[in-house]
Amino acid sequence: MRHRLLAVGLIALLAVAALALGPNVRADETSDRSWLVGWVENTISTPDRQIRLGRIDGALSSDVRLDAITIADRGGVWLTIRDVHLVWSRADLLRGKLSVASLEASAIEVARKPESAADSEAAASEPAADFALPDLPVAVDVGRISVPTVRLSADVAGRPTVLSIAGRGRLADGNLDVALSATRIEPQGGAFALKTTYGASDRRLVLDLSLAEPKGGFLSTLLALPGEPPIDFSIKGAAPIDAFAADIALAADGKPLLAGTAVTRLEGTDRTFAVDVAGSLEDLVGRGGRLTGGGSELHLFARRAADGAVRLDHARLKTGAAAFDASGAWTPRDGGSTLALDRLAVGWKTATLDLARPTVIAIADGRIDIPATTLRLGRSDRRAFGTIDVAGTAATDLALKVTARDLPVGVSALFVPDLGADGAVAVDLAVGGTRKAPRIDWRVTGRDLTLAATRTARLPAATLTASGLLEAKRTTLDARVGLGTGATLTARGTLPFAGTRAERDGLRLDVTAERLPLAFAAAVAPGIGGRGTLSGTAAVTGALDAPTVVWKLAGDRLGVAAVPGLAAGLAANGRLDPTGTTLAATLTDRDRLRLVAEGRVPFGDGALTLSIDGNAAAGLADAVSPGLGARGRVTLAATVAGTLAAPTATWKVTGSGLGVAGTPGLAATLGADGRLDRDGTTLTASLSDRDRLRLAADGRVPFGGGDLALKVIGNTSLALADAALRERGTRVGGRATLDVAVSGPLAAPRASGTVSVADGTVTDPETTLRLTAISALARLDGDRVTLERFQATTGKSGRIAARGTVGLGAGLPADLSVTLDAARLAVGDTLRSEIGGSLRLAGPLATAPTISGRLDLGRTEITIPERFAANAASLGVKDLAVPPEVRRTLALAKPKARKTGAKGTAAWRAGLDLTIDAPSRLFVRGRGIDAELGGTLHVTGTTDAVVPVGAFELRRGALDVIGRHIALDKGTVTLTGDLDPTIDFRATSSSRSISVVAEVTGRASDPALVLTSTPQLPQDEVLAQFLFGRGVADLTGFQLVQLASAAAQLAGGPSAPDLLGSIRKSTGLDTLGTTTDSKGNAGLTAGRYIGDRIFLGVTAGAAGSTDATVDLDVTRNLKLRGQTGTEGSKAGFVFEKEY
Secondary structure, three states: OOOHHHHHHHHHHHHHHHHHHOOOOOOOHHHHHHHHHHHHHHHHOEOOEEEEEOOEEOOOOOEEEEEEEEEEEOOEEEEEEEEEEEEEEHHHHHOOEEEEEEEEEEEEEEOOOOOOOOHHHHHHHOOOOOOOOOOOOOEEEEEEEEEEEEEEOHHHHOOOEEEEEEEEEEEEOOEEEEEEEEEEEEOOOOEEEEEEEEEOOOOEEEEEEEEEEOOOOHHHHHOOOOOOOOEEEEEEEEEEOOEEEEEEEEEEOOEEEEEEEEEEEEEOOEEEEEEEEEEOHHHHHOOOOOOOOOOEEEEEEEEEOOOOOEEEEEEEEEOOOEEEEEEEEEEEEOOEEEEEEEEEEEEEOOEEEEEOOOEEEEEEOOEEEEEEEEEEEEEOOOOOEEEEEEEEEEOOEEEEEEEEEEEEHHHHHHOOOOOOOEEEEEEEEEEEEEOOOEEEEEEEEEEEEEOHHHHHOOOOOEEEEEEEEEEOOEEEEEEEEEOOOOOEEEEEEEEEOOOOHHHHOOEEEEEEEEEEEHHHHHHOOOOOOOEEEEEEEEEEEEEOOEEEEEEEEEEEEEEOOOOOOOOEEEEEEEEEEOOEEEEEEEEEEOOOEEEEEEEEEEOOOOOOEEEEEEEEEHHHHHHOOOOOOOEEEEEEEEEEEEOOOOEEEEEEEEEEEEEOOOOOOOOEEEEEEEEEOOOEEEEEEEEEEOOOEEEEEEEEEEOOOOEEEEEEEEEEEHHHHOHHHOOOOOEEEEEEEEEEEEEEEOOOOEEEEEEEEEEEEEEEOOOOEEEEEEEEEEEEEEOEEEEEEEEEEEOOOEEEEEEEEEEOOOOOEEEEEEEEEEEEEEEOOOEEEEEEEEEEEEEEOOOOOEEEEEEEEEEEEEEOOOOOOOOOOOOOOOOOOOOHHHHHHHHHHOOOOOOEOOOOOEOOOOEEEEEEEEEEEEEEEEOOEEEEEEEEEEEEEEOOEEEEEEEEEEEEEEEEEOOEEEEEEEEEEEOOOOOOOEEEEEEEEEOOOOEEEEEEEEEOOEEEEEEEEEOOOOHHHHHHHHHHOOOHHHOOHHHHHHHHHHHHHHHOOOOOOOHHHHHHHHHOOOEEEEEEOOOOOEEEEEEEEOOOOEEEEEEEEOOOOEEEEEEEEOOOOEEEEEEEEOOEEEEEEEEOOOO
């Protein structure tokens, strides 16, 4: 049977010769044809292969034509040869040679693959003979073979294919010489070539077979190679047939895939076969092949004995991901054969499959007997194993049983590695019926079924029970999945198999879901954080590849992690068919949300028709932006059209009473509409709230790579920002107007236009700063903002102006200049000043800019608190039932901790390079100190680590305690970290026996008094000597009272009211105090600056003496002083310098 097809062609040729030379040939053409056709057809046909010849022309000539030859099996005709034309030599046949000049056919059509013949079993049981060519009575020489059209169906070639064939051949005296070529016509490209010779004398075989195909060729399609790449395949060898070796090579897209050798040897009466091939099977099946990753090797060794028995010593296939090993034997028997499997093992990275013990399968008379055979399937980590038991017979009638237990679901990682499935399943199959009409009772159960995503979401394990009857190319189904939370999923009905007629209308399936937790959505959408449950039904009918589904869905308390607190109900239904689904759905959550969607959603290019209407409380936005405190309500109306690939929609959004936590009292109205497509949406919107807010936007917003084209104009009251500044207590006023165009991509938008402020005001209670008449204009230009104008008034006549640029990149790089003109500055009750000068802010404004420039201080008052210092002990008083408005006021007044970064450093730190100049009129008063200072201070470092260079130094001053006026002989003021200055004053009192020094140092808001004496005395003695020039023991009772009052005054405790301070403030004097002359007489001094550098002072003594003094500051340390009084006049220069 091995040469049956070759014999068919040769016998047909010999039949023609016999017809031409037969002695009893009939003259009647019709009877000749009938006799010849019948003889040929009966000779070359078998019960499973029927060959029929069509009409014959020229049967008695050397030019023979047949209109058709067909070959059929039990399924019908599978091969047709049309218009056969044979030109041959009748004379050569008389000399024992069949010479064919040409053998042609107009077309060969292969409709499908032939069915296996029943006589193949008989052929298989025939004793095997070694290689030999057919022994023909004549030599055969075919000079030309030509078939311009060979049509192969998709069943044969994977896709409809058209070839052309040409060749030649010679077979004589046991020698063979054949050359054959084929070219692919449709699809275009590809060539096959075969050249082979065999010599009877030396038994030498030469084989050269090659195949070169373009992309989508016959071989790549037949092997279903991913991407159907260009293929080059060759088998080449030249050696005696008793030790023949051939080289095998396969390349795809120019890249070598497989290479190796195939060797066959004659060893006594046995013939051996060895194949050793290496390469990359992964490139053949695609990188998605879980079994073939990495390099691959195939080693096979088999032996065929003279009786036809074949022994497979080993067949080993090894890849980077899997290993296959098998051995066994096939032995022909009387009337049949046996197949012995000694070893079968497959191992993957995640799973193993092996034969538990050797088994022998008997094949005889069309019957296959399978004894009890066990396969073991397990995970590679050996943590779980299952068994598969197979036993029974397969003949005309089937009686097979397959039982699988404890199959680990984890082996699915071989095919779906990211699924992370776990659990175990059991399978029971009972196969009955016949080969042509099998019947299978099946049942599948599963336990502890989980996925990686369900385990991460801490969802319970599932169970599975499914059963059915498979027959007539369809199966019934009764399945139930339990999800461990009372939730179930059931399916009942009938499923046809694809590719059968039954699939057209055989699908009947009813699916029911009960309380499925939305949390299971984490299996396909990790992180969604679904809440609530879904229930529903679906009735599935029609064909398997074109089903119709009528479905209904209900949801209870649905929500997702992105919207905390949402507990929506869902009611939806529709009808699904191969073209799409209708949809009617309502989603509600009490009075917070209501959305209704109705229409049709196509699956392909059909028309999308969907309407969406609804409304929602704006407060739902708090879930996305906690603390937003959104108020009001928003409504939506949209109509969706187009296709799924290119949807369009017209939409409208309105809102009322809109506001956020930072804008109490805001109740804005929103109106917006537009048209949406796949690339973006147009937008026309307005947002307004009476005269406080009016904004309008118009343009287009892209969804992907397009550019924004948006125009925003409007104005707003700055008072809307008061709520955001409530904690500090700052209040703002005025109006801002904007005219901005937004362009560029959505991920990096660019804004251009202007923002202006008119009639603005800022009141800050923490610094008592008040700015009025604010006017500003800023211009936006892509990545920067240019402050073209900022002007404000402070106090009665102070001015502040600024201009410069601020970049919108990382850190907000800035270059701003600020000009001050008599600007009022106040820090609580400690510091008040009028400031002029100019500043520059440069660098990253958001993190660490540099502040540089020069400040000129006008009249500046530093006040030392008279009592209740910051370190005074708390009295422990607790207020009860404090009214709410009082609590709010106390909260605003409460000091605030300085914000720090993650490592304790200031969250915002500016570098400093400032020069502060105060030639005079820097007054320090309080705790008995009344002093004037002047000088220049250079401030460097940073705002949280100030480094001052220089200080403001004492110009004049005194320490007044209980009426005693003691001139200060030293005084400085500097800055060390904030706007609470650091002071250092010293006054000295001396008598004949003791010298006393009083020093007041520390922060102006909380200085400390230190008294020292020479010689050293107790503090009360030092204070008595300082004030009265005598010891405590020598003080009168009244002086002791004065001593206690002085101690309290200097320490910042309760003391008598500051009468002179009150008079000084009410009269506008710069200095007012008491003095004592050299004779101990008391006096009153008063002074005022009558110019920038001219100071006028007056002293009136208790004895009637009066003096007037005029100081003219020539330089910082040199003064021109003139004095006149009851004791005369004098003038001169005074040089003062601190050391």
